[in-house]
Amino acid sequence: MNIIVVGLSHKTATVELREKVAFSPNLIEKPLRDLVALDDIVEGVIVSTCNRVEIYATTRDIAGGIARIKRFLADHHRISLETLEPHLYSHHSEAAIRHVFRVASSLDSMVVGEPQILGQIKTSYGYAAEYKSSGIILNRFLHKAFSVAKRVRTETRIASSAVSVAFAAVELAKKILGDLSDKTVMLIGAGEMCELAAKHFLNSGARGVMVTNRTFERAERLAADFGGEAVPFDELFQHLHRADIVLSSTGAPHCIIGPKDVEEVVKRRRFKPMFFIDIAVPRDIDTKVDDVENAYLFTVDDLQEIVQANLAQRNREAEKAEEIIDQEIGQFYKWLSSLEVTPTIVALRSRFDEIRRAELEKTMAGWKDLPPEAEKRLEALTMAITNKLLHAPTAALKRAGQGGRIDLYVDALRQLFDLQTGHQEDDELELEE
Amino acid sequence: MTHLFFYLTLVLYGCATTAYLACLFRTSDWLTRWASRLLAAGCISHGLSTIHLASQAGHLPLTNMQESLSFFSLLIVATFLLFERRYKVTTLGSFVTPVALVMLILASALHGEVRQLPPILQSNWFWFHALLAFISYAAFAIAFGVAVMYLIQRHFLKAKHFGGLFQKLPSLETLDEISYRSLAVGFPLLTFAIISGAIWSEQAVGSYWVWDPKQTWSLITWFIYAALLHGRLTIGWRGKRAAILSIIGFIVLLITFLGMKHSITW
Numbered sequence: 001m002n003i004i005v006v007g008l009s010h011k012t013a014t015v016e017l018r019e020k021v022a023f024s025p026n027l028i029e030k031p032l033r034d035l036v037a038l039d040d041i042v043e044g045v046i047v048s049t050c051n052r053v054e055i056y057a058t059t060r061d062i063a064g065g066i067a068r069i070k071r072f073l074a075d076h077h078r079i080s081l082e083t084l085e086p087h088l089y090s091h092h093s094e095a096a097i098r099h100v101f102r103v104a105s106s107l108d109s110m111v112v113g114e115p116q117i118l119g120q121i122k123t124s125y126g127y128a129a130e131y132k133s134s135g136i137i138l139n140r141f142l143h144k145a146f147s148v149a150k151r152v153r154t155e156t157r158i159a160s161s162a163v164s165v166a167f168a169a170v171e172l173a174k175k176i177l178g179d180l181s182d183k184t185v186m187l188i189g190a191g192e193m194c195e196l197a198a199k200h201f202l203n204s205g206a207r208g209v210m211v212t213n214r215t216f217e218r219a220e221r222l223a224a225d226f227g228g229e230a231v232p233f234d235e236l237f238q239h240l241h242r243a244d245i246v247l248s249s250t251g252a253p254h255c256i257i258g259p260k261d262v263e264e265v266v267k268r269r270r271f272k273p274m275f276f277i278d279i280a281v282p283r284d285i286d287t288k289v290d291d292v293e294n295a296y297l298f299t300v301d302d303l304q305e306i307v308q309a310n311l312a313q314r315n316r317e318a319e320k321a322e323e324i325i326d327q328e329i330g331q332f333y334k335w336l337s338s339l340e341v342t343p344t345i346v347a348l349r350s351r352f353d354e355i356r357r358a359e360l361e362k363t364m365a366g367w368k369d370l371p372p373e374a375e376k377r378l379e380a381l382t383m384a385i386t387n388k389l390l391h392a393p394t395a396a397l398k399r400a401g402q403g404g405r406i407d408l409y410v411d412a413l414r415q416l417f418d419l420q421t422g423h424q425e426d427d428e429l430e431l432e433e
Numbered sequence: 434m435t436h437l438f439f440y441l442t443l444v445l446y447g448c449a450t451t452a453y454l455a456c457l458f459r460t461s462d463w464l465t466r467w468a469s470r471l472l473a474a475g476c477i478s479h480g481l482s483t484i485h486l487a488s489q490a491g492h493l494p495l496t497n498m499q500e501s502l503s504f505f506s507l508l509i510v511a512t513f514l515l516f517e518r519r520y521k522v523t524t525l526g527s528f529v530t531p532v533a534l535v536m537l538i539l540a541s542a543l544h545g546e547v548r549q550l551p552p553i554l555q556s557n558w559f560w561f562h563a564l565l566a567f568i569s570y571a572a573f574a575i576a577f578g579v580a581v582m583y584l585i586q587r588h589f590l591k592a593k594h595f596g597g598l599f600q601k602l603p604s605l606e607t608l609d610e611i612s613y614r615s616l617a618v619g620f621p622l623l624t625f626a627i628i629s630g631a632i633w634s635e636q637a638v639g640s641y642w643v644w645d646p647k648q649t650w651s652l653i654t655w656f657i658y659a660a661l662l663h664g665r666l667t668i669g670w671r672g673k674r675a676a677i678l679s680i681i682g683f684i685v686l687l688i689t690f691l692g693m694k695h696s697i698t699w
Contacts, residue, residue: 157460175599176590178606270669273605290591294672302593309595 001042001137001339001407002062005096006069006088007054010110013087015050021077021084023048025127031076032133038068042407043135045128045142047103049120051110056100058137058407066090097141097332101325104145105152106159113158113314118149136407137336148328155324158317161310166197168306169298170204173245173275176296181205183244188212188236188256190222191249193279193300198226198247210243212236214250237261241268249279259288262295277303338414339407341397347419348393352386435489438482439503443537445475446510450534453526457601465523472530473514479507479537495563496554498691502540505690508571509533512615516575520611522603528578558633565626570686572619573658576612577683580676583608587673609671612679616665620658627651650689657682 008021023031023046035044035055044057055073059065070088074081091099102108106117125142128134134142153159162168170180177183185201187194190213198209209228213219216232223230231239240246240261250256257276266274276297278285283299290297338344360382364370393413400409413419452468483504486494494500513529516522553559582602589599602608630651631641642648661678664670670678 172595175586175604176606178604178610271671272669273672293674296590298593305593306595 001058001060001336002065002092003096003100003137003141003336004057004059004062004065004069005054005091005099006057006066006073007047007052008084008087008089009052009054009108011108012089017084017087018050018053020079021053021073022050023053025123028127029131032128032131034076035069035072036133038065038072040065041068043138044133045125045138047121047124049117051117052103052108054103056096056138056141058135062092066092094329094333097329097336098325100141100145101148101328102322104149105321105325106149107152107318107321107325111163112311112318113163115153115159118146122146136411137339140335141332144328144332148325151328152321152324156317156320158314158321161313163307163310163314165193165300165303165307166200168303168310169197169247169277170200172298172303172306173201174204176273176275177244179205180207180245182207184208184210184242185228185245185247186210186212186231186240186243187222187226187228188246188248188284189214189250189252189280190218191279194247194249195222197277197279201245202226206245210239212239237265241265244272244274246274246276246285247279248277248284250284252280252284253282255286256284257289258286259292262289262292266292266294339410341400341410344410344413344419345394345397348413348417349390351417351419352390356382356386435482435485438478438485439541442475442479442482443541445471445478446506446530446534446537449475449526450530453523453530456523457527457598460601468523468526469514469517472510472526476507476510476514479503479510483507492554493560493563495560495567496551497543499540499543501567501690502536502543504567505570506533506536506540508567509536509574512568512571512575513578516611516615520603520607522607522611524582524601524603525575525578525611528581529575532574532578553637556633556636558629558636562626562629562633565622565629569619569622569626570690572615572622573679573683573686576615576619576679579608579612579615580679580683583612583676584673584680587676605672609675612675613665613671616658616662616679620662623655623658627655647689650685650692654682654686654689657685 008018010018013021025048028046028048031046032044035041035046035057040059040061042058042060044055047054047056053073055069057065057069070085070090071081073079073088074084077084099108104118104121106113106115109117121142125134128138162171173183174180180201183206185198185206185208187198187209190211202209209223209226210231211219211223211226211228212231212233212235213222214233216230219230219233222228236256240257246257248257262274262276266272271294273294273296276285276289276295278297278299285297287297289295360378364375364378397409397413449468449472452464452471456464456468483494486500490496493504495504509529510533513526513533517526583605586599586602586605586608589595589602590605630648634643634648635641657678661670661675661682664678665675
């Protein structure tokens with residue numbers, strides 16, 4: 001049995017095309033049933049996110065299976081195959097396993113290391129399990145992919161650093177102010193990025209928000225959104241000393257906060273440090289503010305630089321993740337190939353023979369002065385019994401080998417008779433989260 | 434026995450210091466754990482060595498420079514281990530353990546002359562004075578390490594240089610907090626040490642204050658730390674100014690300790 005992957009992602013298709021090919025989670029039952037009803041397709045899982053649409057399936061006929069799934073995607077979404085095909089990629093066998101492990105570990109994501117994709121695959125797999133379109137192989141395959149993703153997340157620092165400007169601002173503030181739980185944010189003006197950053201600060205535990213704006217109504221509205229306090233714009237400097245974190249993005253044509261102001265404010269705060277972020281163009285806060293002791297001013301460019309550095313770090317960590325994936329592919333592939341018929345028959349035979357021999361030796365050892373003739377006959381007798389016993393299951397296996405669901409038999413046999421297989425690692429069969 | 438444990442301590446401190454320095458450049462839980470374990474093992478060995486020496490001499494081993502340096506080093510390590518437990522700041526170890534190691538190496542290089550306890554030291558006030566002084570020194574050594582870290586971290590923030598070391602160092606606020614705590618422990622101890630020293634001086638030479646270099650420099654050290662704490666509590670001095678003052682304080686303290694041994698006693 002072979003695993004195949006067919007799909008498209010942000011790397012191969014525009015968002016318009018991805019939208020057209022997306023599957024709605026509410027209506028996923030029918031496509032899943034249609035998918036496994038295709039000739040030669042045994043099991044199937046459909047993963048559909050805003051960045052990728054992928055189908056994982058098992059088949060005996062790699063080329064045919066891939067072609068049928070491509071056709072299925074085109075037909076289902078009523079797009080001509082000619083338009084769709086150039087954007088589709090397909091993988092089989094080891095490459096397919098690698099692809100899915102990489103996707104689940106967020107190595108193929110637009111932002112490498114972002115954590116959402118794993119949850120999305122888990123949900124997609126949940127549907128496939130619910131509608132029984134996935135079976136022994138894909139079940140095990142996806143659980144393996146989840147455990148690989150978990151290993152990657154815990155053993156590398158791929159997701160440990162901030163890769164958005166707003167998050168970078170929070171991280172930076174923590175490096176100055178330490179714990180944010182007793183810190184107050186002051187929002188000057190109402191840029192989108194400022195609001196986003198303020199939200200991040202609140203989520204990271206900041207105590208409260210003050211909002212000021214040239215139009216007071218606007219400040220009030222925003223303050224209400226945040227559960228904060230609106231401050232009239234001309235009273236800014238009466239309140240600034242209460243802020244530990246200042247986010248500024250007004251449309252003012254010149255600086256509204258200068259080094260002299262900040263010096264006063266910092267003194268009033270008994271030199272407790274202040275963290276400024278200036279998002280406005282032209283600037284709201286004079287760059288000389290950074291020269292004031294215990295005041296730290298950062299611009300969007302500084303934050304962008306942090307984000308770039310963190311992304312570079314993620315890419316370095318991604319190399320470690322690839323090594324982990326390499327190890328895991330080997331293990332999984334061993335299990336997958338153990339599901340083939342011939343090795344199973346061989347293993348089954350040697351298991352029976354092993355038992356036969358052990359029992360025979362036990363009997364002979366306790367049986368003195370046995371004539372050699374009798375010894376030969378006992379040998380022949382036991383062999384005949386095992387052969388007879390094995391005849392029917394062997395024939396059934398060979399017959400099933402020509403049909404579709406061989407893995408069912410093989411897996412059952414291996415478990416019933418405790419045959420050696422390629423998987424020593426523990427089964428993680430429950431879905432986390 | 435003493436020598437065996439002393440050299441074992443040297444080896445363990447050496448390994449721990451190397452591990453703590455490596456922690457600055459590599460992120461590894463394993464490395465962090467072992468740095469701390471090695472240092473704790475060194476500290477125990479150092480403690481045993483000191484106790485053995487003390488039990489042989491019949492008093493605290495503080496009667497010559499070699500013993501004093503070793504004792505100083507022991508207290509720095511013990512104090513750091515306490516702070517590390519409390520604040521989870523591995524990087525502080527990268528700045529403090531080298532100081533302890535250098536002191537111990539100096540101690541091992543010095544000739545440890547066996548000497549009779551001079552009669553002048555046979556006073557409880559002396560031992561009280563010495564013990565308090567050394568504990569306060571250890572606290573100031575921590576404040577010194579933290580101050581150096583503060584200045585480095587502040588430099589990174591002002592220069593907008595966000596490299597690996599920046600990520601490793603704790604936040605300015607944490608550093609400031611540890612600095613304040615260690616000063617708040619060190620300063621009262623130093624004050625009592627100076628007072629008990631004066632009482633002992635009265636017993637020994639008949640005058641509370643004789644203006645010998647050791648006493649003078651101790652007083653200078655005291656004034657620096659007094660100014661630092663006063664500034665902090667009244668005006669709210671913190672950050673760069675406090676860090677620089679804390680570094681100056683420790684340098685003066687080292688001068689007092691290393692340079693001024695020709696005082697009324699030795």
